[in-house]
Amino acid sequence: METTFTPVSAAIGGVFIGLGGLLLYLFLGRIAGISGIIAGAMGQREGRGWRLAFIIGLLVGPSVVLWFDPTFHFNTPLLSVTVIIAGLLVGLGTRWGSGCTSGHGVCGVSRMSTRSIVATVLFVGVGILVASLINAGVAYA
């Protein structure tokens, strides 16, 4: 599907993502890895409070953008077997791989962590291969 290159909102959005991550590191001393924080909130009692607070922030973020710009719209996938399989792959993969786009891709690469650089090259590379070569047939609305 054709989309338009939107560099200005992308750059502003990236600054917000970076600032959110910095805030968590400066005040709580934690790396803002979203997969790790969600899994941690489910799996362990210790530190569940701050993790749940972070997740609530994640959940309400889009409402804030919509409040400032009521015309803002984003697509979501329609439910299908492929969507479920992809969710499972993302869940297993980010735990076995110790992180996702935020923890490895933003925080880890910034810290020049070798593990994060390798992980990011792999998931972006495989993501490009799969998205380019496989017609997953997922519909969006």
Add this chain to the structure above:
Amino acid sequence: MRNHLFAFIAGLLMSIGITYSQMIDPIKVKAFLDVLGHWDPTLLVVMVSALLTYGIGYALIRKRKKPVFAPKFHLPEKRGVDRSLVIGSVLFGAGWGLVGYCPGPAMAALLAGSLGTLGFVAAMLLGFVLAGKFPLPAGTK
């Protein structure tokens, strides 16, 4: 309580960034990953902007001995590239390429009320639990 408030604001800032940059829209993400289609480099701008913001901030913060509200900084303890990191990152990339959702955007989009997003997140959470129960043998690559 301060921990919870700052974790909430961190999650909120990241989610506003994910939304406003349109990374929350899987069509936009797939338009970046599908390099053989009508390629849209927006996601690249998001990543570079987030990396620069976090990288500059991290360089300033790292001189501190401890975070503002916590006794110490928690950095990942694992060192070196192992089999679990590689296999996990490849599986994550495959799931990301199929639908265009990584954990942050999928969670942020949850309250938009799409069944597809709900199914993806439910499968992802199941993946977190399964990967926690069945860790991959690390064994160096």
